[in-house]
Amino acid sequence: MNLSAGGGFTDRAFNNTAYVVDRLGLAIVAGEYPERTMIPLDPDLEEMFGVSRTVIREAKKTLIAKGLLVSKAKVGTRVCPASDWNMFDPDLLRWHTMQRRPEQFLAELYEVRLIVEPAAAAQVASRAQPEDHALLAAKCTALANANRRDAFAIADLEFHKLVLHLSGNRFLQSLGDLVQAALYSLLASETDSGAPQRGPADFAEVVEKHRAIVRAIEQGSPEAARAAMQAVIQSARDEMERARHDPGTGA
Template sequence: MAQIKNVHGNTLDRLGVAIMSGRYAPGAAMPPEPLLGEELGVSRTVVREAVKSLVAKGLVSTGPKVGTRVLPAEQWNWFDPDVVAWQSTVGLTREFLRDLQELRRVVEPAAVRMAAERATPEDIAEIEAAYQGMRRAVEEGGDYVTHDLLFHQGLLRACHNRMLQQMSKALAALLRTSFEVSTSRKNGARLSLPLHRAVLDAVIARNAGKAEKAVLVLIDAAGEDIEQVLASRRRLPKLDAPARLLRVGA
Protein backbone atom coordinates (compact mmCIF):
# COMPACT_ATOMS: atom_id res chain seq x y z
CA MET A 1 0.00 0.00 0.00
CA ALA A 2 2.99 2.30 0.49
CA GLN A 3 3.96 2.14 -3.17
CA ILE A 4 2.46 4.37 -5.85
CA LYS A 5 -0.72 2.78 -7.15
CA ASN A 6 -2.50 2.99 -10.46
CA VAL A 7 -6.02 4.33 -10.94
CA HIS A 8 -7.55 0.91 -10.24
CA GLY A 9 -5.58 0.49 -7.01
CA ASN A 10 -6.46 3.97 -5.77
CA THR A 11 -10.14 3.50 -6.60
CA LEU A 12 -10.18 0.13 -4.85
CA ASP A 13 -8.57 1.66 -1.75
CA ARG A 14 -11.06 4.51 -1.62
CA LEU A 15 -14.04 2.18 -1.92
CA GLY A 16 -12.59 -0.30 0.58
CA VAL A 17 -12.00 2.42 3.17
CA ALA A 18 -15.48 3.85 2.52
CA ILE A 19 -17.03 0.46 3.27
CA MET A 20 -14.94 -0.23 6.35
CA SER A 21 -15.57 3.25 7.75
CA GLY A 22 -19.31 2.56 7.61
CA ARG A 23 -20.09 5.02 4.85
CA TYR A 24 -21.76 2.10 3.09
CA ALA A 25 -23.29 -0.01 5.84
CA PRO A 26 -23.64 -3.82 5.74
CA GLY A 27 -26.75 -4.75 3.75
CA ALA A 28 -26.91 -1.34 2.09
CA ALA A 29 -26.72 -0.87 -1.67
CA MET A 30 -23.77 1.08 -3.03
CA PRO A 31 -24.42 3.78 -5.65
CA PRO A 32 -24.59 2.61 -9.29
CA GLU A 33 -21.32 2.46 -11.22
CA PRO A 34 -21.92 5.71 -13.18
CA LEU A 35 -22.51 7.66 -9.96
CA LEU A 36 -19.50 6.13 -8.25
CA GLY A 37 -17.36 6.92 -11.30
CA GLU A 38 -18.51 10.53 -11.26
CA GLU A 39 -17.88 10.85 -7.53
CA LEU A 40 -14.42 9.31 -7.72
CA GLY A 41 -13.45 10.95 -11.00
CA VAL A 42 -12.81 7.68 -12.84
CA SER A 43 -14.40 5.76 -15.67
CA ARG A 44 -17.21 3.27 -15.26
CA THR A 45 -14.78 0.53 -16.34
CA VAL A 46 -12.41 1.38 -13.49
CA VAL A 47 -15.29 1.27 -11.00
CA ARG A 48 -16.47 -2.07 -12.38
CA GLU A 49 -13.00 -3.61 -11.98
CA ALA A 50 -12.70 -2.23 -8.44
CA VAL A 51 -16.09 -3.71 -7.53
CA LYS A 52 -14.95 -7.09 -8.89
CA SER A 53 -11.96 -6.90 -6.56
CA LEU A 54 -14.23 -6.04 -3.63
CA VAL A 55 -16.35 -9.09 -4.46
CA ALA A 56 -13.22 -11.27 -4.47
CA LYS A 57 -12.25 -9.91 -1.04
CA GLY A 58 -15.69 -10.69 0.37
CA LEU A 59 -16.72 -7.08 1.05
CA VAL A 60 -19.62 -6.89 -1.39
CA SER A 61 -21.91 -9.04 -3.50
CA THR A 62 -23.46 -8.13 -6.82
CA GLY A 63 -26.61 -9.19 -8.63
CA PRO A 64 -28.60 -8.10 -11.69
CA LYS A 65 -31.59 -6.86 -9.68
CA VAL A 66 -30.08 -6.08 -6.29
CA GLY A 67 -27.02 -4.13 -7.44
CA THR A 68 -23.88 -4.03 -5.30
CA ARG A 69 -24.51 -4.63 -1.61
CA VAL A 70 -22.10 -4.52 1.31
CA LEU A 71 -21.67 -7.81 3.15
CA PRO A 72 -21.35 -8.20 6.95
CA ALA A 73 -17.81 -7.89 8.34
CA GLU A 74 -17.86 -11.60 9.27
CA GLN A 75 -17.74 -12.42 5.54
CA TRP A 76 -14.80 -10.14 4.70
CA ASN A 77 -11.50 -11.86 3.90
CA TRP A 78 -9.44 -10.85 6.93
CA PHE A 79 -6.41 -12.68 5.51
CA ASP A 80 -6.29 -10.26 2.58
CA PRO A 81 -3.54 -7.63 3.06
CA ASP A 82 -5.70 -4.88 1.54
CA VAL A 83 -8.54 -5.61 3.97
CA VAL A 84 -6.15 -5.44 6.92
CA ALA A 85 -4.60 -2.20 5.61
CA TRP A 86 -8.04 -0.62 5.16
CA GLN A 87 -8.89 -1.53 8.75
CA SER A 88 -5.64 0.14 9.80
CA THR A 89 -6.59 3.28 7.85
CA VAL A 90 -10.03 3.38 9.44
CA GLY A 91 -8.62 2.49 12.87
CA LEU A 92 -7.47 -0.72 14.53
CA THR A 93 -10.23 -1.73 16.91
CA ARG A 94 -9.92 -3.60 20.19
CA GLU A 95 -12.05 -6.38 18.69
CA PHE A 96 -9.79 -6.69 15.64
CA LEU A 97 -6.65 -6.90 17.79
CA ARG A 98 -8.31 -9.38 20.18
CA ASP A 99 -9.24 -11.64 17.25
CA LEU A 100 -5.66 -11.43 16.01
CA GLN A 101 -4.24 -12.42 19.40
CA GLU A 102 -6.60 -15.38 19.64
CA LEU A 103 -5.65 -16.51 16.13
CA ARG A 104 -1.97 -16.36 17.02
CA ARG A 105 -2.56 -18.44 20.18
CA VAL A 106 -4.31 -21.10 18.12
CA VAL A 107 -1.88 -21.31 15.18
CA GLU A 108 1.63 -20.43 16.31
CA PRO A 109 2.19 -22.78 19.30
CA ALA A 110 1.26 -25.85 17.24
CA ALA A 111 3.33 -24.57 14.32
CA VAL A 112 6.39 -23.98 16.50
CA ARG A 113 6.10 -27.53 17.90
CA MET A 114 6.29 -28.85 14.33
CA ALA A 115 9.15 -26.49 13.48
CA ALA A 116 11.15 -27.88 16.43
CA GLU A 117 10.63 -31.38 15.07
CA ARG A 118 11.11 -30.71 11.35
CA ALA A 119 13.30 -27.64 10.80
CA THR A 120 16.24 -28.18 8.47
CA PRO A 121 19.64 -26.49 8.92
CA GLU A 122 18.58 -24.11 6.11
CA ASP A 123 15.38 -23.24 8.00
CA ILE A 124 17.35 -22.57 11.18
CA ALA A 125 19.81 -20.36 9.29
CA GLU A 126 16.94 -18.34 7.81
CA ILE A 127 15.27 -17.80 11.19
CA GLU A 128 18.62 -16.99 12.80
CA ALA A 129 19.29 -14.36 10.10
CA ALA A 130 15.91 -12.78 10.81
CA TYR A 131 16.67 -12.73 14.54
CA GLN A 132 20.04 -11.08 13.93
CA GLY A 133 18.27 -8.42 11.86
CA MET A 134 15.97 -7.77 14.82
CA ARG A 135 18.94 -7.57 17.18
CA ARG A 136 20.75 -5.07 14.93
CA ALA A 137 17.63 -2.92 14.71
CA VAL A 138 17.42 -2.79 18.52
CA GLU A 139 21.13 -2.10 19.03
CA GLU A 140 21.82 0.17 16.06
CA GLY A 141 18.38 1.39 14.98
CA GLY A 142 16.51 0.35 11.87
CA ASP A 143 13.68 -1.84 10.60
CA TYR A 144 12.73 -4.24 13.39
CA VAL A 145 9.23 -5.10 12.16
CA THR A 146 10.27 -6.54 8.78
CA HIS A 147 12.80 -8.87 10.43
CA ASP A 148 10.26 -9.81 13.10
CA LEU A 149 7.86 -10.80 10.32
CA LEU A 150 10.58 -12.85 8.58
CA PHE A 151 11.28 -14.61 11.90
CA HIS A 152 7.67 -15.76 12.32
CA GLN A 153 7.22 -16.62 8.66
CA GLY A 154 10.41 -18.67 8.87
CA LEU A 155 8.96 -20.65 11.77
CA LEU A 156 5.80 -21.39 9.80
CA ARG A 157 7.79 -22.48 6.76
CA ALA A 158 9.94 -24.71 8.97
CA CYS A 159 6.85 -26.81 9.73
CA HIS A 160 7.10 -28.22 6.19
CA ASN A 161 3.33 -28.32 6.01
CA ARG A 162 2.09 -26.87 2.71
CA MET A 163 -1.07 -25.43 4.22
CA LEU A 164 0.80 -23.71 7.04
CA GLN A 165 3.36 -22.42 4.56
CA GLN A 166 0.52 -20.89 2.57
CA MET A 167 -0.94 -19.50 5.77
CA SER A 168 2.35 -17.70 6.46
CA LYS A 169 1.66 -15.54 3.40
CA ALA A 170 -1.93 -14.92 4.43
CA LEU A 171 -0.93 -14.05 8.00
CA ALA A 172 1.74 -11.55 6.97
CA ALA A 173 -0.42 -8.41 7.13
CA LEU A 174 -2.08 -9.55 10.35
CA LEU A 175 1.24 -10.30 12.05
CA ARG A 176 2.68 -6.98 10.91
CA THR A 177 -0.26 -5.27 12.62
CA SER A 178 0.66 -6.88 15.94
CA PHE A 179 4.37 -6.13 15.55
CA GLU A 180 3.77 -2.48 14.63
CA VAL A 181 1.62 -1.97 17.73
CA SER A 182 4.10 -3.75 20.02
CA THR A 183 7.11 -1.78 18.77
CA SER A 184 5.23 1.51 19.12
CA ARG A 185 5.53 0.98 22.89
CA LYS A 186 8.75 2.30 24.43
CA ASN A 187 11.32 -0.51 24.74
CA GLY A 188 8.77 -2.94 23.26
CA ALA A 189 11.23 -4.37 20.75
CA ARG A 190 14.11 -4.54 23.25
CA LEU A 191 11.98 -6.45 25.77
CA SER A 192 10.66 -8.79 23.08
CA LEU A 193 14.08 -9.74 21.69
CA PRO A 194 15.06 -12.30 24.40
CA LEU A 195 11.61 -13.90 24.10
CA HIS A 196 12.29 -14.51 20.40
CA ARG A 197 15.72 -15.91 21.28
CA ALA A 198 14.11 -18.40 23.67
CA VAL A 199 11.81 -19.65 20.91
CA LEU A 200 14.66 -20.03 18.43
CA ASP A 201 16.95 -21.77 20.95
CA ALA A 202 14.22 -24.29 21.76
CA VAL A 203 13.68 -25.00 18.06
CA ILE A 204 17.43 -25.46 17.57
CA ALA A 205 17.49 -27.85 20.56
CA ARG A 206 14.58 -29.84 19.00
CA ASN A 207 12.65 -29.32 22.24
CA ALA A 208 9.05 -29.08 20.95
CA GLY A 209 7.44 -28.61 24.36
CA LYS A 210 9.82 -25.84 25.38
CA ALA A 211 9.40 -24.14 22.00
CA GLU A 212 5.63 -24.17 22.36
CA LYS A 213 5.78 -22.65 25.86
CA ALA A 214 8.28 -20.03 24.71
CA VAL A 215 6.13 -18.84 21.83
CA LEU A 216 3.09 -18.61 24.13
CA VAL A 217 5.10 -16.33 26.42
CA LEU A 218 6.03 -14.26 23.37
CA ILE A 219 2.45 -14.01 22.10
CA ASP A 220 1.08 -13.12 25.54
CA ALA A 221 3.74 -10.43 25.96
CA ALA A 222 2.64 -8.96 22.62
CA GLY A 223 -0.92 -9.03 23.90
CA GLU A 224 0.13 -7.04 26.99
CA ASP A 225 1.89 -4.52 24.75
CA ILE A 226 -1.26 -4.12 22.68
CA GLU A 227 -3.43 -3.65 25.79
CA GLN A 228 -1.07 -0.98 27.15
CA VAL A 229 -0.97 0.87 23.83
CA LEU A 230 -4.77 0.78 23.60
CA ALA A 231 -5.15 1.94 27.21
CA SER A 232 -2.79 4.86 26.58
CA ARG A 233 -5.06 6.02 23.74
CA ARG A 234 -1.91 6.57 21.74
CA ARG A 235 -2.30 6.88 18.01
CA LEU A 236 -2.04 3.41 16.47
CA PRO A 237 0.29 2.78 13.51
CA LYS A 238 -0.98 2.82 9.94
CA LEU A 239 -0.09 -0.10 7.65
CA ASP A 240 -0.19 1.95 4.46
CA ALA A 241 3.22 3.37 5.38
CA PRO A 242 6.66 1.72 5.50
CA ALA A 243 7.53 -0.18 8.66
CA ARG A 244 8.41 2.06 11.59
CA LEU A 245 12.18 2.36 12.09
CA LEU A 246 13.62 1.99 15.58
CA ARG A 247 15.93 4.61 17.00
CA VAL A 248 18.88 3.52 19.11
CA GLY A 249 17.62 2.96 22.64
CA ALA A 250 13.96 2.73 21.56
Protein backbone atom coordinates in the same frame (compact mmCIF):
# COMPACT_ATOMS: atom_id res chain seq x y z
CA MET B 1 -12.64 3.13 -23.35
CA ASN B 2 -9.80 1.79 -25.48
CA LEU B 3 -8.66 -1.73 -24.83
CA SER B 4 -5.15 -3.01 -25.25
CA ALA B 5 -4.36 -5.40 -28.10
CA GLY B 6 -4.25 -8.31 -25.67
CA GLY B 7 -7.86 -7.72 -24.70
CA GLY B 8 -7.16 -6.31 -21.22
CA PHE B 9 -7.43 -2.83 -19.80
CA THR B 10 -4.89 -0.17 -20.62
CA ASP B 11 -2.52 0.81 -17.81
CA ARG B 12 -4.66 3.85 -17.08
CA ALA B 13 -7.84 1.78 -16.87
CA PHE B 14 -6.16 -0.74 -14.60
CA ASN B 15 -4.87 2.02 -12.32
CA ASN B 16 -8.31 3.64 -12.23
CA THR B 17 -9.92 0.33 -11.30
CA ALA B 18 -7.36 -0.30 -8.55
CA TYR B 19 -7.97 3.22 -7.21
CA VAL B 20 -11.74 2.76 -7.09
CA VAL B 21 -11.34 -0.66 -5.44
CA ASP B 22 -9.03 0.85 -2.83
CA ARG B 23 -11.25 3.84 -2.05
CA LEU B 24 -14.51 1.91 -1.95
CA GLY B 25 -13.00 -0.99 -0.01
CA LEU B 26 -11.50 1.32 2.59
CA ALA B 27 -14.81 3.17 2.94
CA ILE B 28 -16.72 -0.08 3.46
CA VAL B 29 -14.27 -1.37 6.08
CA ALA B 30 -14.41 2.03 7.83
CA GLY B 31 -18.19 1.73 8.06
CA GLU B 32 -19.00 4.62 5.74
CA TYR B 33 -21.27 2.17 3.95
CA PRO B 34 -22.71 0.03 6.77
CA GLU B 35 -23.49 -3.66 6.43
CA ARG B 36 -26.55 -4.50 4.30
CA THR B 37 -26.89 -0.95 2.98
CA MET B 38 -26.77 -0.05 -0.71
CA ILE B 39 -23.71 1.65 -2.18
CA PRO B 40 -24.30 4.51 -4.68
CA LEU B 41 -25.57 3.65 -8.14
CA ASP B 42 -23.09 3.27 -10.98
CA PRO B 43 -23.71 6.74 -12.49
CA ASP B 44 -23.12 8.31 -9.08
CA LEU B 45 -19.91 6.34 -8.61
CA GLU B 46 -18.75 7.33 -12.10
CA GLU B 47 -19.21 10.97 -11.19
CA MET B 48 -17.69 10.52 -7.75
CA PHE B 49 -14.46 8.99 -9.08
CA GLY B 50 -14.39 10.54 -12.56
CA VAL B 51 -14.13 7.19 -14.30
CA SER B 52 -16.10 5.18 -16.87
CA ARG B 53 -18.88 2.72 -16.18
CA THR B 54 -16.55 -0.11 -17.22
CA VAL B 55 -14.10 0.83 -14.48
CA ILE B 56 -16.88 0.95 -11.88
CA ARG B 57 -18.19 -2.45 -12.92
CA GLU B 58 -14.73 -4.01 -12.77
CA ALA B 59 -14.11 -2.47 -9.35
CA LYS B 60 -17.41 -3.83 -8.08
CA LYS B 61 -16.57 -7.30 -9.43
CA THR B 62 -13.31 -7.19 -7.48
CA LEU B 63 -15.06 -6.17 -4.26
CA ILE B 64 -17.70 -8.85 -4.78
CA ALA B 65 -14.91 -11.44 -5.10
CA LYS B 66 -13.45 -10.20 -1.81
CA GLY B 67 -16.82 -10.78 -0.13
CA LEU B 68 -17.55 -7.11 0.57
CA LEU B 69 -20.41 -6.63 -1.88
CA VAL B 70 -23.28 -8.59 -3.36
CA SER B 71 -25.13 -7.46 -6.48
CA LYS B 72 -28.66 -8.40 -7.54
CA ALA B 73 -30.37 -7.51 -10.79
CA LYS B 74 -32.99 -4.77 -10.47
CA VAL B 75 -32.06 -4.34 -6.81
CA GLY B 76 -28.56 -2.90 -6.72
CA THR B 77 -25.32 -3.54 -4.92
CA ARG B 78 -25.38 -4.05 -1.19
CA VAL B 79 -22.61 -4.26 1.45
CA CYS B 80 -22.25 -7.78 2.82
CA PRO B 81 -22.10 -8.54 6.55
CA ALA B 82 -18.55 -8.45 7.88
CA SER B 83 -18.80 -12.18 8.61
CA ASP B 84 -18.86 -12.78 4.84
CA TRP B 85 -15.67 -10.83 4.12
CA ASN B 86 -12.54 -12.70 3.03
CA MET B 87 -10.30 -11.71 5.92
CA PHE B 88 -7.29 -13.43 4.34
CA ASP B 89 -7.40 -11.07 1.38
CA PRO B 90 -4.28 -8.84 1.49
CA ASP B 91 -6.27 -5.70 0.65
CA LEU B 92 -8.78 -6.35 3.41
CA LEU B 93 -5.98 -6.87 5.91
CA ARG B 94 -4.39 -3.59 4.81
CA TRP B 95 -7.67 -1.67 4.98
CA HIS B 96 -8.24 -2.87 8.52
CA THR B 97 -4.79 -1.75 9.66
CA MET B 98 -5.52 1.72 8.24
CA GLN B 99 -8.51 2.28 10.52
CA ARG B 100 -8.25 4.84 13.29
CA ARG B 101 -9.33 2.31 15.91
CA PRO B 102 -8.42 -1.22 14.75
CA GLU B 103 -8.78 -2.83 18.20
CA GLN B 104 -11.20 -5.58 17.20
CA PHE B 105 -9.16 -6.41 14.11
CA LEU B 106 -5.96 -6.62 16.17
CA ALA B 107 -7.61 -8.79 18.82
CA GLU B 108 -8.77 -11.22 16.13
CA LEU B 109 -5.36 -11.11 14.44
CA TYR B 110 -3.62 -12.10 17.67
CA GLU B 111 -6.14 -14.90 18.18
CA VAL B 112 -5.13 -16.28 14.78
CA ARG B 113 -1.46 -15.94 15.64
CA LEU B 114 -1.94 -17.83 18.90
CA ILE B 115 -3.55 -20.68 16.96
CA VAL B 116 -1.12 -20.79 14.04
CA GLU B 117 2.36 -19.82 15.20
CA PRO B 118 2.77 -22.15 18.22
CA ALA B 119 1.76 -25.04 15.94
CA ALA B 120 4.32 -23.89 13.38
CA ALA B 121 7.06 -23.68 16.03
CA ALA B 122 6.27 -27.23 17.16
CA GLN B 123 6.45 -28.40 13.57
CA VAL B 124 9.83 -26.72 13.09
CA ALA B 125 11.20 -28.34 16.26
CA SER B 126 10.36 -31.76 14.85
CA ARG B 127 12.07 -31.24 11.51
CA ALA B 128 14.59 -28.38 11.64
CA GLN B 129 18.17 -29.01 10.51
CA PRO B 130 21.36 -27.36 11.84
CA GLU B 131 21.30 -24.82 9.03
CA ASP B 132 17.77 -23.85 10.08
CA HIS B 133 18.94 -23.40 13.66
CA ALA B 134 21.64 -21.03 12.38
CA LEU B 135 19.09 -18.97 10.43
CA LEU B 136 16.85 -18.62 13.48
CA ALA B 137 19.80 -17.69 15.69
CA ALA B 138 20.77 -15.02 13.17
CA LYS B 139 17.26 -13.57 13.32
CA CYS B 140 17.54 -13.39 17.11
CA THR B 141 20.86 -11.59 16.77
CA ALA B 142 19.25 -9.06 14.41
CA LEU B 143 16.49 -8.59 16.97
CA ALA B 144 19.00 -7.98 19.75
CA ASN B 145 21.02 -5.54 17.64
CA ALA B 146 18.07 -3.39 16.54
CA ASN B 147 18.59 0.14 17.79
CA ARG B 148 15.23 1.68 16.93
CA ARG B 149 11.62 0.71 17.56
CA ASP B 150 10.82 0.26 13.87
CA ALA B 151 13.99 -1.78 13.24
CA PHE B 152 13.17 -3.98 16.24
CA ALA B 153 9.61 -4.54 15.00
CA ILE B 154 10.81 -5.48 11.50
CA ALA B 155 13.38 -7.92 12.92
CA ASP B 156 10.63 -9.41 15.09
CA LEU B 157 8.36 -9.90 12.08
CA GLU B 158 11.17 -11.48 10.08
CA PHE B 159 11.81 -13.99 12.87
CA HIS B 160 8.18 -15.10 12.97
CA LYS B 161 7.96 -15.27 9.19
CA LEU B 162 11.00 -17.55 9.12
CA VAL B 163 9.47 -19.91 11.69
CA LEU B 164 6.32 -20.20 9.60
CA HIS B 165 8.33 -20.91 6.45
CA LEU B 166 10.55 -23.47 8.16
CA SER B 167 7.43 -25.40 9.19
CA GLY B 168 7.37 -26.88 5.69
CA ASN B 169 3.57 -26.68 5.69
CA ARG B 170 2.36 -24.65 2.72
CA PHE B 171 -0.89 -23.72 4.44
CA LEU B 172 0.99 -22.36 7.45
CA GLN B 173 3.41 -20.57 5.14
CA SER B 174 0.66 -18.86 3.15
CA LEU B 175 -1.37 -17.99 6.20
CA GLY B 176 1.75 -16.67 7.89
CA ASP B 177 2.59 -14.47 4.92
CA LEU B 178 -0.85 -12.87 5.09
CA VAL B 179 -0.68 -12.30 8.84
CA GLN B 180 2.78 -10.82 8.55
CA ALA B 181 1.61 -8.55 5.69
CA ALA B 182 -1.04 -7.15 8.01
CA LEU B 183 1.53 -6.59 10.75
CA TYR B 184 3.87 -4.84 8.29
CA SER B 185 1.05 -2.50 7.30
CA LEU B 186 0.26 -1.83 10.94
CA LEU B 187 3.93 -1.16 11.68
CA ALA B 188 4.09 1.37 8.83
CA SER B 189 1.01 3.21 10.05
CA GLU B 190 2.29 3.33 13.64
CA THR B 191 5.74 4.51 12.53
CA ASP B 192 4.16 7.29 10.47
CA SER B 193 2.12 8.34 13.51
CA GLY B 194 5.31 9.32 15.36
CA ALA B 195 4.95 6.87 18.24
CA PRO B 196 7.80 7.09 20.80
CA GLN B 197 10.93 5.17 19.89
CA ARG B 198 12.64 2.73 22.28
CA GLY B 199 16.07 1.16 22.21
CA PRO B 200 17.20 -2.49 22.42
CA ALA B 201 17.60 -2.38 26.22
CA ASP B 202 13.83 -2.01 26.54
CA PHE B 203 13.35 -5.21 24.58
CA ALA B 204 15.86 -7.47 26.34
CA GLU B 205 13.08 -9.64 27.78
CA VAL B 206 11.47 -9.97 24.34
CA VAL B 207 14.78 -11.06 22.81
CA GLU B 208 15.28 -13.68 25.52
CA LYS B 209 11.78 -15.08 24.91
CA HIS B 210 12.60 -15.44 21.23
CA ARG B 211 15.86 -17.18 22.09
CA ALA B 212 13.84 -19.63 24.19
CA ILE B 213 11.96 -20.57 21.01
CA VAL B 214 15.25 -21.20 19.21
CA ARG B 215 16.62 -23.30 22.08
CA ALA B 216 13.50 -25.46 22.11
CA ILE B 217 13.78 -25.97 18.35
CA GLU B 218 17.48 -26.81 18.61
CA GLN B 219 16.66 -29.39 21.31
CA GLY B 220 14.02 -30.94 19.06
CA SER B 221 11.27 -30.35 21.63
CA PRO B 222 7.95 -29.58 19.88
CA GLU B 223 5.98 -28.94 23.07
CA ALA B 224 8.62 -26.61 24.50
CA ALA B 225 8.75 -24.74 21.18
CA ARG B 226 4.96 -24.49 21.15
CA ALA B 227 4.89 -23.09 24.70
CA ALA B 228 7.75 -20.66 24.04
CA MET B 229 6.05 -19.28 20.92
CA GLN B 230 2.76 -18.95 22.74
CA ALA B 231 4.49 -16.98 25.49
CA VAL B 232 6.02 -14.59 22.93
CA ILE B 233 2.73 -13.88 21.16
CA GLN B 234 0.75 -13.58 24.39
CA SER B 235 3.32 -11.09 25.67
CA ALA B 236 3.06 -9.09 22.44
CA ARG B 237 -0.73 -9.05 22.73
CA ASP B 238 -0.51 -7.88 26.34
CA GLU B 239 1.92 -5.14 25.31
CA MET B 240 -0.44 -4.05 22.54
CA GLU B 241 -3.31 -3.81 25.03
CA ARG B 242 -1.22 -1.70 27.42
CA ALA B 243 -0.17 0.60 24.56
CA ARG B 244 -3.77 1.03 23.38
CA HIS B 245 -4.87 2.04 26.88
CA ASP B 246 -1.84 4.30 27.38
CA PRO B 247 -0.81 5.63 23.91
CA GLY B 248 1.98 7.73 25.37
CA THR B 249 4.05 4.62 26.05
CA GLY B 250 4.14 3.51 22.40
CA ALA B 251 3.42 0.00 21.06
